[in-house]
Amino acid sequence: MSGSRPVSRPIPLADLRRSWLATDPEVAEAAARVLASGWYIRGPEHDAFEAELAAFLGLGYACGVASGTDALVLALQAVGCGSGAEVVTAANAGGYATNAALQLGCRVVYADVDRSSQVVTPATVEAVLGPETRAVVVTHLYGNVADAATITALCRGRGIAVVEDCAQAIGGERDGRRAGAFGDVATLSFYPTKNLGTAGDGGAVATDDPGIAARVRSLRQYGWSTRYTVQDPLGRNSRLDEVQAAILRIGLRRVDAWNERRRAIVDHYAAALLSTGAPDVTMVTGAGVPTVAHLAVVRSTRRDDLRARLHAAGVGTDVHYPVPDHRQPGLPSPARRSALPETERAVAEVLTVPCFPDLTDDEVERISHALASSSA
Ligand SMILES: Cc1ncc(COP(=O)(O)O)c(C=O)c1O
Structure with missing residues (x-):
């Protein structure tokens, strides 16, 4: 120091x-x-x-x-x-x-x-x-x-x-x-x-x-x-x-309050992304539906670049989930009754960023900033 x-x-x-x-x-x-x-x-x-x-x-x-x-x-x-x-x-x-x-x-x-x-x-x-x-x-x-x-x-x-x-x-x-x-x-x-x-x-x-x-x-x-x-x-x-x-x-007795905190974190990310005016990173969590923000998931057609930039900014990420069930190598081939275009597309685009109630405001700010900069 x-x-x-x-x-x-x-x-x-x-x-x-x-x-x-x-x-x-x-x-x-x-x-x-x-x-x-x-x-x-x-x-x-x-x-x-x-x-x-x-x-x-x-x-x-x-x-x-x-x-x-x-x-x-x-x-x-x-x-x-x-x-x-x-x-x-x-x-x-x-x-x-x-x-x-x-x-x-x-x-x-x-x-x-x-x-x-x-x-x-x-x-x-x-x-x-x-x-x-x-x-x-x-x-x-x-x-x-x-x-x-x-x-x-x-x-x-x-x-x-x-x-x-x-x-x-x-x-x-x-x-x-x-x-x-x-x-x-x-x-x-x-x-x-x-x-x-x-x-x-x-x-x-x-x-x-x-x-x-x-x-x-x-x-x-x-x-x-x-x-x-x-x-x-x-x-x-x-x-x-x-x-x-x-x-x-x-x-x-506390989970409603924790859910509020999770939602506030995701709202912060969403506002930061909106403020860039660049549409190449969008929120999945809370998009058009009520949410308790278990995971803060964003998506981008350039997911790997986004992930690398977040990593460089010290922000941990993961992909939920990288292999859809119908493509799991160890599972039997399922009956196909309809194509799964949205499932297929999202697998290559979704990225999870930190969202847990114990994140500090400073951390939330840093993640928001890193997301918004990669969107600009
Ligand atoms: C959507 C969903 N269903 C089921 C499970 C299985 O729960 P468990 O790990 O307690 O078996 C999980 C999580 O792990 C999950 O995220």
Whole structure:
């Protein structure tokens, strides 16, 4: 430092050492309380978290499970998807829904996405629905809340279930309802970097349907009806532990405020890009849809140049996601019912820049400046 101008520190894409999980004494106290209690699985913290999460989402039931991926598997099972069933989803969302569907022996068909917001739309979903479609997984990608209400309306008449993947969108709202409250069942992930993350793995399935909730509760615990009595041969062990539940109860009280901060950060980037008047870098997060800004995603036809310039300015970046599901080398070729032009185009253009509540105002300013300069 000795009098000279300090060199700006690189800004990481995420930094959990700064997060509430690492720094908040309330989190450490909650973990210590559970450890001292001797009750580690399916205890009072878990039951309280389930009730509080259901109330937060405006739904009747929430079921804690071990991860967001398990939540997708269990939700699909609970709406009746098994071997040979057809599941429609987007190909640009990291492959989680595809993974879950394939675990159950389902066939996957991909719907294209909206150019600006990168989420599926009623039109892109309707274009690929077929007589064998059993379920649609609507992923609220990057925190962008898709029009799951209209998609659900068009699926209901055809006996197709709608699963809302809210792993990236907890707390998001559209037309006065929370993401997750539009379809038949919602899934969540509490992976540490999520908008509501925990200090390990965790997930939940939420629904208004008592039948779906009962099936998930059985499937997540070996298919039991009561202890040691199996009623469902397809059960597994997928539980949210007491330490994670205790931590998540604290986070649930704060997630709306964190989402506000995330949105303010993304608004700052959007304003900086607008101020350049140059259209070659545009926002994807929040483009034409409500968002909780899980990831701040921009796009550019010169993505690699943009990435290099941001790197030179000390701004961490990543690509979510670089390989669409239908091009994954290890996955079976999906049935193609429609071209996926917007999915294909975006894969080469999207770029994620830092967006987490603990970014300082100075860092947000530096990222905005770096984005705007590369756009000029
Ligand atoms: C959209 C989406 N769905 C599902 C998952 C899977 O969640 P998990 O990592 O908890 O299995 C993730 C994230 O990791 C995700 O981003």
